[in-house]
Amino acid sequence: MALLFALSIPVYPFCADADADAEARDYRFSDAHLHFVDYFQASDGPAALIAAMDAAQVDHAMLTGMSVVKKWAESEPQRPEFVFGDDAAVYWYSLTDVIVARGVLSLPAAQRARLHPFICGFNPTDKNAVDHVRRLLEWYPGLWQGIGEITTRHDDLTALTDGEPARANHPALDPVYALAAEHELPVLIHSNITSVRMKEPLYLEEFEEAIAKHPRTRFIWAHAGTSAAINRRIDLEFLDDEIERLLQAYPNLWIDLSWTVLDEYLLESGDDVNSHWLRIIERHPDRFMLGSDLIGSFDKLSEKLTAYEGLLDALSPQDAKRVARDNFLSVLPPSARAK
Numbered sequence: 001m002a003l004l005f006a007l008s009i010p011v012y013p014f015c016a017d018a019d020a021d022a023e024a025r026d027y028r029f030s031d032a033h034l035h036f037v038d039y040f041q042a043s044d045g046p047a048a049l050i051a052a053m054d055a056a057q058v059d060h061a062m063l064t065g066m067s068v069v070k071k072w073a074e075s076e077p078q079r080p081e082f083v084f085g086d087d088a089a090v091y092w093y094s095l096t097d098v099i100v101a102r103g104v105l106s107l108p109a110a111q112r113a114r115l116h117p118f119i120c121g122f123n124p125t126d127k128n129a130v131d132h133v134r135r136l137l138e139w140y141p142g143l144w145q146g147i148g149e150i151t152t153r154h155d156d157l158t159a160l161t162d163g164e165p166a167r168a169n170h171p172a173l174d175p176v177y178a179l180a181a182e183h184e185l186p187v188l189i190h191s192n193i194t195s196v197r198m199k200e201p202l203y204l205e206e207f208e209e210a211i212a213k214h215p216r217t218r219f220i221w222a223h224a225g226t227s228a229a230i231n232r233r234i235d236l237e238f239l240d241d242e243i244e245r246l247l248q249a250y251p252n253l254w255i256d257l258s259w260t261v262l263d264e265y266l267l268e269s270g271d272d273v274n275s276h277w278l279r280i281i282e283r284h285p286d287r288f289m290l291g292s293d294l295i296g297s298f299d300k301l302s303e304k305l306t307a308y309e310g311l312l313d314a315l316s317p318q319d320a321k322r323v324a325r326d327n328f329l330s331v332l333p334p335s336a337r338a339k
Helices: 002-008 011-024 046-055 095-105 129-139 155-160 171-182 204-213 228-233 239-249 262-266 275-283 301-306 309-314 317-330
Strands: 029-031 058-063 068-070 090-092 115-119 146-151 187-190 219-221 253-256
Touching: 029 301, 029 317, 046 058, 046 095, 046 301, 058 095, 058 317, 095 115, 095 129, 115 129, 129 171, 146 171, 155 228, 171 187, 171 204, 204 219, 204 239, 239 253, 239 275, 275 309, 275 317, 309 317
Parallel strands: 029 058, 058 115, 115 146, 146 187, 187 219, 219 253
Antiparallel strands: 068 090
């Protein structure tokens, strides 16, 4: 009994210190996935965004438009209120990048420095797409710090989009990826790992071919290849193993944990962190980043990002800081990387 008592003594101070460390943490964030506008190209505006960032302790934010806009079809009796509110199509909308640029440039320099605009307003199945990116880089020199969110496989949204389905390895995107590497711009891409009814990584080969073919391009995989429509129908039991395999194979890949990843995969019942996902993040602490994936309205920014605090508390303080804030900054062009 004496030996058992002696061995147990160090345990209690250690647990107390760990609890105190978690309670003492005050996280600062970079939002790695934020849309300035919604599917109708409407926005609360740049002043509201900065105010929301201040309230949510967000030091920096990736800022992108919305590459498609929802059509109000003649056959619909009223204007839709959401992208999936009726059967009308969406179509590619290049003006979204100008809306983002005008919003950012309307701010004082100190506030502009906290925003990191990405170009997204092109059709990823159009071999002219790279011309749009070049044009924006010329029109707004020094403004753009990334490309995306490029929308490829996206279940219901793909079904509503006019034209052929976009995919990560479409020939139209090869020159876009090459231009991104030339200018050291990261690429945020939405590419579902599978369809809404297939319990296998149906589309993973498309995404993997793109990142393998362009090793000098830094890719951020939006939502780790998941979507709400997929999660409603199937359990991606293979997802964590595929994520780890890809991270080991491709040093040019980062994982965005926004939108559909937290509740479905990172957390288990009772808000406990999934141990397998936690080990993967601990083995690759410089390869994961957080995002709100808000679209045009920013009042829930704090709610979206503080939801990750359970995950961050489970990591070491150094790794938590990387995931919460620093990893996103690390993929930006060198001139844009803030301290």
